Amino acid sequence: MSSVNQTLNPAGGVSAPPAGLRPADRKAGRARETRRKWYEIIGLTTPAIVVYVMFVLVPIGFAFYYSLFRWRGVGPPTDYIGFDNYVMAFQDPIFLDALRNNAIIVFGSLLIQGPIALGVALLLNRHFRGRTVFRLLAFVPYVLAEVTVGIMWKLILTENGTFDALLRSIGLGGLIQAWLADLDIVIWTLLFVLTWKYVGFAIILLLAGLSNVPQELNEAAQIDGASWWQIQRHVTLPLLGPTIRIWMFLSMIGSLQVFDVIWVTSVPAVRSLGASATMATYMVDNGFFARLWGYGNAIAVILFVISFVAAILFQRFLLRRDIEGAITRKAK
Amino acid sequence: MTTANTVLSPAKRRPVSWGNPLTYALALAVAAVSITPVIYVVIGGFRTTPQIVANPAALPDPWVFDNYIRVLTESNFWRQAFNSAVVSLGTTLGVVALGVSAAFVLARYTFRGREVLYTFFTLGLLFPAGAAILPLYLMLRDLSLINSYYAVILPQVAFSLPLTIVILRPFLSAIPRELEDAAAIDGTGRLGFLWRIMLPLARPALVTVGILAFVTSWNAFLLPLLVLGDASLHTLPLGVQQFSSQYSSDTAGILAFTSLAMLPALLFFTFAEKQIVGGLQGAVKG
Numbered sequence: 001m002s003s004v005n006q007t008l009n010p011a012g013g014v015s016a017p018p019a020g021l022r023p024a025d026r027k028a029g030r031a032r033e034t035r036r037k038w039y040e041i042i043g044l045t046t047p048a049i050v051v052y053v054m055f056v057l058v059p060i061g062f063a064f065y066y067s068l069f070r071w072r073g074v075g076p077p078t079d080y081i082g083f084d085n086y087v088m089a090f091q092d093p094i095f096l097d098a099l100r101n102n103a104i105i106v107f108g109s110l111l112i113q114g115p116i117a118l119g120v121a122l123l124l125n126r127h128f129r130g131r132t133v134f135r136l137l138a139f140v141p142y143v144l145a146e147v148t149v150g151i152m153w154k155l156i157l158t159e160n161g162t163f164d165a166l167l168r169s170i171g172l173g174g175l176i177q178a179w180l181a182d183l184d185i186v187i188w189t190l191l192f193v194l195t196w197k198y199v200g201f202a203i204i205l206l207l208a209g210l211s212n213v214p215q216e217l218n219e220a221a222q223i224d225g226a227s228w229w230q231i232q233r234h235v236t237l238p239l240l241g242p243t244i245r246i247w248m249f250l251s252m253i254g255s256l257q258v259f260d261v262i263w264v265t266s267v268p269a270v271r272s273l274g275a276s277a278t279m280a281t282y283m284v285d286n287g288f289f290a291r292l293w294g295y296g297n298a299i300a301v302i303l304f305v306i307s308f309v310a311a312i313l314f315q316r317f318l319l320r321r322d323i324e325g326a327i328t329r330k331a332k
Numbered sequence: 333m334t335t336a337n338t339v340l341s342p343a344k345r346r347p348v349s350w351g352n353p354l355t356y357a358l359a360l361a362v363a364a365v366s367i368t369p370v371i372y373v374v375i376g377g378f379r380t381t382p383q384i385v386a387n388p389a390a391l392p393d394p395w396v397f398d399n400y401i402r403v404l405t406e407s408n409f410w411r412q413a414f415n416s417a418v419v420s421l422g423t424t425l426g427v428v429a430l431g432v433s434a435a436f437v438l439a440r441y442t443f444r445g446r447e448v449l450y451t452f453f454t455l456g457l458l459f460p461a462g463a464a465i466l467p468l469y470l471m472l473r474d475l476s477l478i479n480s481y482y483a484v485i486l487p488q489v490a491f492s493l494p495l496t497i498v499i500l501r502p503f504l505s506a507i508p509r510e511l512e513d514a515a516a517i518d519g520t521g522r523l524g525f526l527w528r529i530m531l532p533l534a535r536p537a538l539v540t541v542g543i544l545a546f547v548t549s550w551n552a553f554l555l556p557l558l559v560l561g562d563a564s565l566h567t568l569p570l571g572v573q574q575f576s577s578q579y580s581s582d583t584a585g586i587l588a589f590t591s592l593a594m595l596p597a598l599l600f601f602t603f604a605e606k607q608i609v610g611g612l613q614g615a616v617k618g
Contacts, residue, residue, distance in 0.1 A: 002382065041441055044433040046436050048434035048453075051390055051430060052456060055491070056491060056493075059464040060459065060467070062470065131359075135605070138363065139368050140598065141370075143547065143601040144551075144598070145555055145568070147570075147573050147593075152369055152372075152373050153369070155587065156369060157375075162388040162389045166389065253460055259462055260553040264553075265575060280462045282464075283553070284465070286523075287466045288466065300466050301463075303460065304460065304463035308398065314609060315458075
């Protein structure tokens with residue numbers, strides 16, 4: 001390191017000191033070089049660190065502080081109430097509904113999107129004419145803004161809307177439900193919309209992972225007489241493990257904080273009864289719109305802690321093996 | 333779709349020339365599920381609301397262009413598209429500039445605390461952006477940034493940094509050491525090396541993180557919803573939402589507005605799809 005760095009720095013006047021130089025000079029040069037290196041390190045990383053700390057880390061700290069007050073957001077918080085906001089949250093059946101809905105979305109997304117995405121990715125990884133076009137089409141839902149997806153499905157699923165008309169026209173009119181208004185059904189409707197929206201993300205990740213599987217392995221297995229299905233099961237899938245776990249991780253974090261699609265698709269009245277609320281919509285409804293800032297921040301902290309603990313547990317038990325090789329390939 | 337796996341099994345007998353018709357049938361089914369709703373929205377925009385009410389699932393008869401013309405001329409569509417463009421471009425530039433600088437240091441410098449710094453940034457991947465939204469709003473309010481483009485750009489840059497650094501670092505590390513040495517012999521310092529050799533070589537990765545940041549920002553809803561109360565600053569997602577609740581009986585108009593709002597992201601992605609998948613390969617490499 002040190003010798004290379006010395007030659008690196010002609011501007012500092014210490015480029016590769018000739019062998020005859022006095023040791024003291026060489027030492028001074030090295031010190032100057034080290035100082036210069038640190039200036040560069042600090043200069044290049046400071047902007048990123050400042051923005052990151054200020055807008056990602058600091059707000060979370062503030063959330064905890066505000067959550068200890070009864071506060072309507074005007075003037076500094078003064079009405080200290082300890083952990084009452086947290087107690088209140090866990091006693092509110094609407095919040096408990098929101099927690100349950102988040103659980104449905106987390107596990108529903110993993111269990112439904114995973115197999116679908118795997119099937120589609122294996123399909124679109126085959127070589128056939130027009131594959132690029134099909135890939136593009138499969139990604140479309142993921143690229144669309146959450147808001148447009150929400151409004152689109154809201155219009156399609158509205159009572160006596162397109163979907164109902166479609167069901168009637170194929171003789172399944174008896175299955176028609178109030179998809180977005182029935183309190184027992186709305187969360188499953190939303191899970192469907194979320195699946196439609198986000199399965200493309202899983203497909204993109206899996207395709208990227210699949211393209212890293214060396215073609216030679218497939219060919220070797222083929223020569224050994226393995227069928228296409230056996231190759232997928234015993235060669236491709238194990239190699240795809242890290243990608244699948246990364247997707248599960250991102251999907252889980254995304255599901256815990258899901259807001260946009262829920263907010264836009266479901267009617268406020270249904271949401272306020274808890275049937276379609278999630279932690280994030282509950283937080284924004286109460287904290288921002290009802291101006292219960294202390295309470296809203298307590299929900300933020302709960303949301304944060306749940307996500308963080310889930311992430312740590314996931315890291316600890318599932319991602320550990322991948323974390324160096326996959327998501328953060330260790331720099332040399 | 334779960335049937336995909338069962339249907340695939342005929343391959344057992346013919347692994348090489350696996351039934352093309354079947355591949356196409358399945359691929360067509362996937363494509364149909366993905367884009368039928370989108371096509372419905374686009375075509376619906378060419379109908380009138382009475383047509384839609386009378387028969388929700390039919391082709392336009394006759395085709396009317398009035399909805400699209402109305403949205404393009406009378407609504408705030410252009411204003412909102414402009415705001416979206418400013419916010420997304422600002423976010424993208426910020427993320428790429430800050431991300432490259434930090435990732436370059438983390439990839440090419442050896443120093444005490446480097447891995448700590450890297451872990452510090454990757455921690456951000458675990459932080460749900462949504463959880464920070466309320467205190468973020470309060471902080472931006474105290475900084476008098478509410479109702480400005482910065483209120484959206486700065487937090488979006490911050491929350492995109494971790495992923496950007498995670499994607500960029502391996503790319504920058506992989507560029508051979510010999511190039512750096514050669515540049516040094518030619519009298520180029522490390523910063524010159526970053527600017528003149530590293531950045532051109534890392535362009536695919538830069539495009540990937542740029543696109544990801546751009547699309548995320550273009551589609552963002554929650555943050556703009558809270559910090560852009562001023563209607564003249566609304567971005568497209570806010571505009572679509574606003575339009576659909578304000579003119580909730582004008583179904584055809586909503587469909588037209590929604591399709592127009594979809595268009596930029598779709599076009600953008602069509603051109604950039606290869607880059608995204610290619611760029612992610614580095615990030616998910618096993």
